Each structure stands twice: as structure tokens, then as C-alpha cells.
Amino acid sequence: MSVYELCIDIGSNFTTIYKRGSGIVLREPSLILIDNSIKAMKVDKIGIEAEKINGKNSASQTFVKPVIEGVIKNIDLTKKMVMYFINKVVKYKFIKPTIKIIVSIPTSLTSEQYEDYKTVFYSIGFASIDFVYNCVCASLADLPYFSMGKANLLVNIGAGKTEISSIINNKIISACSLNVGGNLIDKCIAEHLQKTKNYIISTNIACKVKQEIGSLYETDKSNLEIMVQNGDTNSPISAIITAQELIKPIYENYFKILQTIQAFLNQCSPEAAQDIRNDGIVLYGGGSLITGLEKFFKKILQLSVFVVDKPEVLGVIGSEKLFSNYSLLQNVVEEN
Numbered sequence: 001m002s003v004y005e006l007c008i009d010i011g012s013n014f015t016t017i018y019k020r021g022s023g024i025v026l027r028e029p030s031l032i033l034i035d036n037s038i039k040a041m042k043v044d045k046i047g048i049e050a051e052k053i054n055g056k057n058s059a060s061q062t063f064v065k066p067v068i069e070g071v072i073k074n075i076d077l078t079k080k081m082v083m084y085f086i087n088k089v090v091k092y093k094f095i096k097p098t099i100k101i102i103v104s105i106p107t108s109l110t111s112e113q114y115e116d117y118k119t120v121f122y123s124i125g126f127a128s129i130d131f132v133y134n135c136v137c138a139s140l141a142d143l144p145y146f147s148m149g150k151a152n153l154l155v156n157i158g159a160g161k162t163e164i165s166s167i168i169n170n171k172i173i174s175a176c177s178l179n180v181g182g183n184l185i186d187k188c189i190a191e192h193l194q195k196t197k198n199y200i201i202s203t204n205i206a207c208k209v210k211q212e213i214g215s216l217y218e219t220d221k222s223n224l225e226i227m228v229q230n231g232d233t234n235s236p237i238s239a240i241i242t243a244q245e246l247i248k249p250i251y252e253n254y255f256k257i258l259q260t261i262q263a264f265l266n267q268c269s270p271e272a273a274q275d276i277r278n279d280g281i282v283l284y285g286g287g288s289l290i291t292g293l294e295k296f297f298k299k300i301l302q303l304s305v306f307v308v309d310k311p312e313v314l315g316v317i318g319s320e321k322l323f324s325n326y327s328l329l330q331n332v333v334e335e336n
């Protein structure tokens with residue numbers, strides 16, 4: 001019988017699935033399109049299929065994000081979404097394969113929120129389920145800037161939130177989180193463009209502009225032409241947006257993250273703080289892809305800052321080691 005060993009991370013914006021031996025096999029929006037036209041609410045589309053309709057939905061169709069800031073908001077819909085994604089990656093003809101799963105969870109969950117994860121995953125019926133903190137899983141990926149036996153600092157800048165964790169030998173020493181992430185930055189960009197230019201854009205467009213030309217470099221000359229709604233005439237016009245016009249909302253939000261990292265470092269023990277000063281900090285999560293982040297943080301924090309390769313999927317990559325070393329998996333689950 002075939003065995004699938006999968007690690008899943010349900011992010012506020014994206015769900016990512018890693019398969020042992022194969023790598024990333026799925027990364028799709030954590031998004032559901034609901035059809036309200038009939039009496040009972042019906043799940044119409046999930047993931048990338050739902051995303052394709054975004055902005056073009058009919059009045060009877062609504063979008064739901066079942067997980068926000070890492071917290072399950074709707075158990076039933078989260079279960080449906082997880083099953084849909086798992087079925088996309090698990091291929092079989094007659095006999096259902098055995099599925100072992102590691103769930104990469106946020107560090108900031110309360111015990112009730114953790115119970116919701118258990119409810120979702122235990123009700124699906126996997127052969128084995130283990131819950132591992134996202135930052136611990138990330139710390140197991142082979143990072144050149146990571147030293148075993150020393151305290152390391154990991155910062156996961158996601159869509160809904162940012163999580164800061166210090167880790168030593170796969171064990172979390174301390175962690176904190178703030179509700180600043182890519183989604184808030186998109187909202188601030190849209191508000192800022194309306195206030196300063198009277199351009200009305202959706203947060204989806206703000207996100208695209210941010211990803212294309214968003215930057216923390218004060219001298220960045222990038223620009224992008226997009227369609228906006230002119231607030232004066234209420235008609236669509238073509239406008240050129242420059243990186244400089246976006247810098248204020250981007251800077252302010254990354255500065256909040258930076259201040260929280262500073263406060264976190266100040267609360268570390270002198271020994272842990274020294275290790276982190278020696279080795280620097282590791283940034284991951286999609287939000288760490290903003291241009292100029294390493295230099296910006298480095299300049300103010302006065303320590304080395306590294307954005308990992310493919311930062312948006314690091315939270316599942318370390319599961320490869322856990323699948324191949326059962327005692328390490330047990331250790332990581334028990335110790336955290």
C-alpha cells in the first residue's frame with residue numbers, strides 16, 4: 001500500500017503542502033467561494049479556482065477565508081478546504097493510500113484555537129497526525145545561518161501576522177506575535193493612495209502593486225502603470241504609481257515589526273541575545289520578500305539579517321527531516 005507523508009501549513013492567504021521526497025506539491029489561496037443562491041449555503045469553488053473569480057463574483061457568491069491570522073474561524077469550511085487540497089495531491093485508483101500528516105501551526109495559538117486544529121484534522125481520518133510549530137519546522141530546514149546548540153531568532157512575516165521566535169536545538173525558548181502582515185500593508189497602501197492621490201484601488205490591486213514595485217529603498221525609481229478609479233470623476237483611469245508613493249505605508253508597517261523584534265531582543269537572556277547577535281536573524285514568510293528589507297533591518301538592528309530562499313514555504317520544508325527521523329519528530333512534539 002502506498003504511503004503519503006505530507007506537511008500542511010494553512011496560512012491566512014495561502015495553504016502550502018509539502019510531500020516527503022517530492023517537495024512543495026501545492027500552494028493555493030486559503031479561499032472558498034460560497035454560493036448563497038440556493039437555500040443551503042454551498043461551497044462553490046476552493047483555492048486557485050475561487051481566486052480566479054475574485055472581483056468577478058455575482059451578488060449571490062461570497063468569499064470566505066476560513067483561517068485568519070492562523071486562527072480557524074470556521075471548522076466545517078476549513079475541513080472541506082483541507083480535504084479538497086489533500087485530495088488534489090493524493091492520487092490513487094482503487095485503494096486509498098495511507099496518509100501521515102504533519103500540521104505546521106502558528107506559535108501564538110491559544111489552547112482553544114489549538115483544539116480547533118485538532119477537531120479539523122482528527123475528523124478527516126489520517127493514519128497519523130502530528131502538530132509542529134511552524135518556526136520549529138522552519139528551523140529544521142538546512143539554513144546556512146543556523147547554529148545548533150545556540151539560540152537563533154526566526155521571524156515569519158506572513159499575510160495576517162508576524163511571528164517572532166527564539167529557538168535552541170529545535171525547542172522554542174520564547175515567542176511573540178503581532179497582527180502586522182501583508183494584508184494590513186495592502187490595506188494601508190490602498191488607503192494611502194486614496195488620501196494622497198484620490199485613487200481608489202482594491203486591496204488585491206494594492207497587493208499586486210506592492211509585490212511588483214514595493215520597496216524600502218528611499219531612492220527606488222521603480223514604477224508601474226495600473227487602472228485606478230479616479231475619486232473625483234468616479235471613472236477608471238490609467239495611472240503610473242511610483243515606488244516612492246508607496247514607501248510611507250510600507251515603511252511604517254515594517255518599522256512596527258522591527259520595533260517588536262527590538263523589544264523581543266531586549267527581553268532575551270544575555271546569553272541568548274549574544275548568540276543572536278553573533279549569528280543574526282532569519283526572516284521568512286511571504287512578507288519578507290519586500291525589496292530592501294535585509295538592509296533596512298540590518299541598518300537599525302545593527303546585526304546580520306538573512307531572508308531565506310523561497311521564504312514563503314519555509315514553514316513546511318523542515319518536515320523532510322521529521323519524516324525521516326521519527327525520534328526527532330517525537331522529540332520536537334514533546335518538547336514544545
Ligand SMILES: Nc1ncnc2c1ncn2[C@@H]1O[C@H](COP(=O)(O)OP(=O)(O)OP(=O)(O)O)[C@@H](O)[C@H]1O
Nearest residue numbers: 011012013014158159160161182285286287289290
Ligand atoms: N514581493 C513581495 N513583497 C512584499 N510582500 C509580499 C511579496 N510577495 C508576497 N508578499 C506577501 O506575502 C504574504 C503571503 O505570505 P505567506 O504565504 O507567508 O502568508 P500566510 O502564511 O498565508 O499568512 P500567515 O502566516 O500570516 O497566516 C502576502 O500578504 C503577500 O502580499
Ligand SMILES: [Mg+2]
Nearest residue numbers: 011012158285
Ligand atoms: Mg504563514
